[in-house]
Structure formats: C-alpha cells, structure tokens
Amino acid sequence: MFVLIWSALFVSVKGASVWGQQHCVGRYCVTLSERELTAEAGLCVVIPCSFTTADEFTPKHTVWYKCEASQRSCSDDEIFHSNKNTDKKAQSGFEGRVSRLEPDVSQNNCSIIINDLKESDSGSYQLRVTGVRNGQQDAFTFIPRVTVSVKGLKLKPTVIIPTLTEGQQATLTCTAPGLCSGSVPEITWIWRGAGGTESYITGNRTDFKTEKLTDVTRRHISTLTFKSSAEQHNTTVTCKIHFTGETTTEEASTLKVNYVKEVKITGMTSVREGNVLNLTCSVESFPPAHIVWKKVPSTTNLQTENTDLHNDTGSATLVTLNVTVENSGQYLCTAKHLDKILTSHVNVTLTWHTKIQNGSGCVLQSDVLTCVCISEGFPLPTIKWPLLENHTQYTLITTVSNHTVNSTVSLTVKNHGNSTVECVSNNGNGEERGNLLVYKKHEQPSSFGLGFLKVTIAFLTGVLFSIIVCCLVKNCYRNGRKQESTNTEYAEIKKAVKEQSEDAEEEDELLDAKEDEMVVELEMKCREPENEEGGHEAVYSNVNDIINEI
Numbered sequence: 001m002f003v004l005i006w007s008a009l010f011v012s013v014k015g016a017s018v019w020g021q022q023h024c025v026g027r028y029c030v031t032l033s034e035r036e037l038t039a040e041a042g043l044c045v046v047i048p049c050s051f052t053t054a055d056e057f058t059p060k061h062t063v064w065y066k067c068e069a070s071q072r073s074c075s076d077d078e079i080f081h082s083n084k085n086t087d088k089k090a091q092s093g094f095e096g097r098v099s100r101l102e103p104d105v106s107q108n109n110c111s112i113i114i115n116d117l118k119e120s121d122s123g124s125y126q127l128r129v130t131g132v133r134n135g136q137q138d139a140f141t142f143i144p145r146v147t148v149s150v151k152g153l154k155l156k157p158t159v160i161i162p163t164l165t166e167g168q169q170a171t172l173t174c175t176a177p178g179l180c181s182g183s184v185p186e187i188t189w190i191w192r193g194a195g196g197t198e199s200y201i202t203g204n205r206t207d208f209k210t211e212k213l214t215d216v217t218r219r220h221i222s223t224l225t226f227k228s229s230a231e232q233h234n235t236t237v238t239c240k241i242h243f244t245g246e247t248t249t250e251e252a253s254t255l256k257v258n259y260v261k262e263v264k265i266t267g268m269t270s271v272r273e274g275n276v277l278n279l280t281c282s283v284e285s286f287p288p289a290h291i292v293w294k295k296v297p298s299t300t301n302l303q304t305e306n307t308d309l310h311n312d313t314g315s316a317t318l319v320t321l322n323v324t325v326e327n328s329g330q331y332l333c334t335a336k337h338l339d340k341i342l343t344s345h346v347n348v349t350l351t352w353h354t355k356i357q358n359g360s361g362c363v364l365q366s367d368v369l370t371c372v373c374i375s376e377g378f379p380l381p382t383i384k385w386p387l388l389e390n391h392t393q394y395t396l397i398t399t400v401s402n403h404t405v406n407s408t409v410s411l412t413v414k415n416h417g418n419s420t421v422e423c424v425s426n427n428g429n430g431e432e433r434g435n436l437l438v439y440k441k442h443e444q445p446s447s448f449g450l451g452f453l454k455v456t457i458a459f460l461t462g463v464l465f466s467i468i469v470c471c472l473v474k475n476c477y478r479n480g481r482k483q484e485s486t487n488t489e490y491a492e493i494k495k496a497v498k499e500q501s502e503d504a505e506e507e508d509e510l511l512d513a514k515e516d517e518m519v520v521e522l523e524m525k526c527r528e529p530e531n532e533e534g535g536h537e538a539v540y541s542n543v544n545d546i547i548n549e550i
Contacts, residue, residue: 020048023144027054030110030127030142037146040153041117042243044180046101047125047146049110057138059105059131064098064112066091066123069147074126080112083130093120097182101216105129113216114148115182116244122150153177156251157187157239164228166259174239176220177249179213186242187222192252193235201226201237230259233286260285260337263344272429273352277323281333281344282315289337291316296330296345325350354381354427356434357404359542362421365441370410372540373423373436376403381427383407408540439547 020033030051039045053059061082067074079094082105090098097116102109110127125146130139155177164170176185189206193199204226211219222239232255240250260283267279283289291314293302304316314335320327328350335342354377362371375381383405388394394411407423420435540546 023142025143028052028057028140028142030144032127032144032146037148039117039148039150040155041119041150042153042185042245042247042249043117043155043178044113044115044182045117045121045148045150046113047111047148049112049127049146051108051110051127051129051142053129053131053140054133057131057133057140059108059129061130062100062105062110063128063130063139065126065128066094066121067126069124069145071124074124074145075128075141079125093118099181099216113181115180117150118245119150119152122148124148153243153247153249156249157241159237159239159251159253161237161253161255164232164255164257166228166230166257168228169225170228172224172237172239172253174222174224174241174251176222176241179217179219181216181218183244184210184218185220187220188240188242189222189224190238190240191232191235192238196236201232203227228255228257230257230261233257233259256286258286258338260289260335260340260342263333263335263342265333265344265346269346270349270351271323271327273324273350274322277320277327277348278317279331279346279348280315280317281335283335283337283342285314285335285337287338288314289335289342290314291333291335293318294332294334296332323350349378351378351427351429353377353430354425354432356423356425356432359544360423360434361436361543362438363441363543363546364413364416364438367412367414367416368410369413369416369421369438370408370540370546371421371423371436372543372546373407373409373425373434374542375405375407375423375425375432377425377427377429378403379427379429381405381425384424384426385409386422386424387411406541436543439543441547 020031022029022031024030028051030049032049033047037045037047047064051059062080063078063082064080065074065077066079067077077091078088079090080098081088081090082100082103089095094114098112098114100109101111101113110129114121125148126142126144128139128141130137132138157177158175160173160175162170162172172189174187174189176187187208189201189204191199191201201224204224207223207225209221211221213219224237235255236252237255238250238252240248242248263281263283265279265281267277269279271277279293281291281293283291293304293316294300295302302318304318314337316333318331328348330345330347332343332345354375357374357376360371360373362369364370371385371387373383373385375383380400380403383398385396385407388396388409388411391411394409397408399406405425416438419438421438423434423436425432425434540549
C-alpha cells in the first residue's frame with residue numbers, strides 16, 4: 001500500500017521524476033511509473049501521473065482507460081472522465097471508485113486513486129488529455145501505460161492491546177489496513193473462548209470512527225471496551241474487517257490478563273514419625289507468582305525440592321525426609337505477585353504408633369485381679385481389655401497425661417489360672433497387643449486373727465483371776481458374819497462361777513461376731529465395684545504401686 005505524501009509524489013528533475021520516467025512526443029510529455037504497481041483487493045491504488053503540453057494547448061479534462069496489456073488501444077474502455085457532463089459513460093464496474101488527486105487540471109497533475117479494488121482491476125492504464133488548441137477542441141492520448149496488478153488481500157488489521165488487569169476496564173483498538181477513501185469497511189470483534197468456540201464478551205462496548213487524513217485518504221478505527229477478568233486470560237480476541245464484496249481480513253490476538261487467585265496448599269498435614277512431609281503451595285496467576293516456604297516463627301526461607309513457574313501456576317514443593325517432633329508446627333506459604341503479597345498456612349502434626357510402656361502388669365490377691373496398662377501415642381490411643389468381654393461387674397478407670405493413657409481395671413475372678421492378661425492399644429496408626437504378667441500375692445495371717453487370740457487369752461486369764469479374787473472376798477466376809485451353812489456358800493460360789501461363765505460365753509460370741517463382721521468388711525473393700533465417676537477407688541501409676549499397697 002502506498003503511503004501518500006503528495007508533495008513528494010510529483011517532485012521531478014529534468015527528464016525524470018523520483019517515481020517515474022518522462023516520455024515525450026514532441027512537446028507533449030507524460031511521467032508515469034515504469035514499474036508495475038501492486039495492490040491488494042479491497043484496498044486502493046494510486047496511479048501517480050503528471051503531464052505537459054504545447055503552449056498553444058489548454059488542457060480541460062483528463063480521461064483514463066483500462067485495457068489488456070496485449071491491446072494496442074484502450075480508447076474503448078474508459079473508466080474515468082473528469083467531465084461529468086460527457087455523454088460517454090465509464091465502465092459500470094468503475095463508477096464511483098476512481099477519483100483525481102488534484103481537481104485542477106491546470107496543475108498538470110493527472111494522478112488518480114482507485115478504491116475498493118478487485119482482482120479483476122489488474123491491467124494496463126492509459127491517459128488521454130482533452131482541451132483547446134488554437135480555439136479548437138483537441139485531445140492527446142499518451143502512448144506510455146502503467147501496469148497495475150491486484151492480488152488477494154494479505155494485509156492485516158493493526159490491533160493494539162493495553163495492559164489488562166483483572167477488574168479494571170480496558171480498551172482494545174483495531175485499525176483497518178489501508179488509508180483508502182472508498183467504501184467504509186465493517187469492523188467486528190469476535191471472542192473465542194476455550195476450545196476455540198466463538199462467544200460474546202459480556203458487558204462490552206464497541207465504537208467506530210473514521211479519521212480524515214486528506215481529501216482522498218481515511219483511517220478507519222474500531223474500539224472494544226470491557227472489564228478484564230481472569231476468565232478472559234489466554235482467550236483470543238479477533239478483529240475482523242469486511243470490505244466491499246467478499247473481501248475480508250482479520251487479526252487474532254491472545255489476551256494476557258494480570259490476575260491472581262487464592263493460595264492453595266496441598267499435601268498431608270498429619271505425618272507419621274519417620275515418614276516424609278510433602279507439601280505443595282501453589283497459586284494460579286499471571287504472571288506466575290514467586291512462592292517461598294517458612295516455618296513459624298522462623299523468618300528464614302526453607303529450601304524447596306521443586307519450583308514450577310509454568311502454565312500460569314506458580315508452585316513450590318516442600319519435602320522433609322524422616323520427620324521428627326521438631327518438624328511439627330505451623331508452616332507459612334508466601335506468594336508475591338506483582339505488587340501483592342498473599343499468604344496461607346497449615347499446621348503440621350506428627351503422629352506415632354501406639355506403644356505399651358514398661359510398668360504395665362497385673363496383681364492377683366485372693367480372687368481380686370487388678371491390672372494396669374500404660375500406652376503412649378499420638379493421637380491418643382484407646383485401651384481395651386478382652387478379659388472384660390466375659391464379665392459384667394468390674395471397675396475401670398482411665399487417666400490421660402500428655403500423650404500417655406493409663407487404664408486401671410479391677411474385678412473379681414474365680415480360679416484364675418492364666419499367667420498373663422491381654423491389653424490392646426490402638427490410636428489409628430497401628431495396634432499393639434501386650435500380654436501383661438500376673439503377679440500372685442499369697443495370703444498372710446491377718447493382724448485381726450492375732451489380735452483375737454490375744455483377746456481370748458486375756459479374757460480367760462481375767463475370768464480365772466476374778467474367780468480367785470471373788471473366793472478370797474467371800475471367805476473374809478464369811479469370817480466377819482455369822483456362819484452360814486456350807487451349802488449356802490457353795491451355792492453362792494457356784495452361782496458366781498456360772499455367771500462369770502455365762503458372761504465369758506457372751507463375750508466369746510460377741511468377739512466371734514465382731515471378727516466375722518471385720519472379715520466381711522475387708523472382703524467388701526476388696527471386691528466393691530469401682531465408682532465410674534472416680535469415687536474412692538485407687539488409680540495406680542504402675543503395677544508396683546498395686547504390689548506395694550497390698
């Protein structure tokens with residue numbers, strides 16, 4: 001396409017111009033381009049031309065003809081005549097498409113512009129000048145011709161896209177190719193979403209304007225205004241130009257929208273001791289965000305195994321091998337996108353298998369079995385006693401301290417012959433079964449039995465002593481009084497002895513009853529069901545506490 005700078009088109013030197021060669025026949029000369037003029041369909045072409053004539057010839061009008069290069073004369077194929085009142089009409093296909101660049105013929109400028117080009121416009125173009133010489137109508141046809149070649153349209157629209165930021169309004173500009181003054185082209189905008197399907201940009205506004213540069217040149221511009229969104233990122237916007245006829249051209253542009261989504265952290269935040277901690281922090285954005293990991297409260301960035309900044313998704317993967325308790329805590333992911341800082345965090349907890357601790361065991365005394373099972377783990381384990389499945393009456397107390405669970409069970413068993421009792425601990429990470437050894441505590445003489453024997457001996461000794469004292473008293477009393485019959489004294493003594501004997505029997509019965517009551521109370525103390533709410537039952541920290549208490 002020619003850039004029309006008219007002042008330069010017609011600057012000439014003697015015998016030639018900067019754009020063509022002068023050809024003369026006598027005093028009639030014409031300057032035309034010697035090279036072939038190329039143009040594209042739908043646009044326009046300028047045929048630069050200048051002429052001179054004899055002094056006695058006064059030019060009035062210019063006439064242009066088109067014919068095939070093989071034809072000797074083009075006089076029958078007129079396409080333009082500056083005299084609108086002439087009876088001879090131009091070819092129908094050229095009507096309204098040809099204009100002079102300079103309306104004043106006296107300026108010797110015979111240049112024309114042909115708009116709305118078609119490929120059929122290709123051919124040779126010849127100039128004829130009509131006027132008056134010596135008072136008579138006259139005309140002169142210049143032999144040199146200029147060749148024009150019209151090809152299919154290849155020029156594209158010029159699309160200008162500003163920086164697009166999500167949530168902000170933006171205006172795209174599309175300028176039609178060429179600076180032609182012919183028919184106004186139709187400009188449309190097409191948005192192609194995912195999969196290349198044509199769609200419509202919601203809330204858009206289009207405007208069209210034509211800028212007049214000169215009398216014969218125009219610039220056609222269309223604008224598209226819309227609010228940018230992340231959904232439009234990497235989609236395609238096409239500006240399509242439709243010229244006269246079926247000639248079209250278009251330019252497709254990929255939209256790049258600056259946006260950032262929320263920070264996402266993926267990976268298991270509950271990790272078993274000794275396993276691998278693998279966390280990935282990612283954020284969908286354009287351009288990709290820069291991501292770093294930190295462990296709170298440290299301000300030092302952690303080393304990451306993998307950093308990916310492709311496909312509009314920035315990500316950083318944190319990998320820690322053979323994790324320990326020190327690796328648990330809060331991890332902070334920070335993403336920097338343009339002038340924004342986004343953060344997200346996760347709490348990493350360390351879990352470990354349950355383990356039954358030393359100090360677990362059982363004690364069996366008489367028919368009372370007491371067991372203690374101590375287990376540690378995270379999450380806290382639960383402790384079960386398979387032995388209790390066959391019992392309905394038992395005492396069970398569970399206490400928790402940090403990551404340790406203490407389960408104490410007490411129940412009455414008959415003829416318990418097993419040497420171990422099973423304790424099952426499970427915290428979801430694994431199960432451990434422990435066979436607790438049963439320590440059998442043999443019965444020893446009770447302090448109550450010894451006390452009872454001592455009381456009995458003392459009682460009998462007291463009875464004997466009382467009889468002796470009584471006899472002495474009675475004897476002294478008999479000497480001080482009148483003598484009574486021997487039978488009476490004997491009866492009194494016999495009666496006293498009998499009363500003492502009866503008192504002794506009553507004491508004996510009371511002591512026997514007291515001993516039975518104390519034995520029952522001791523048995524009840526050993527076998528009384530434990531209060532689930534705590535009561536007064538003992539909680540043992542380990543099996544040694546049970547043994548020491550007995």
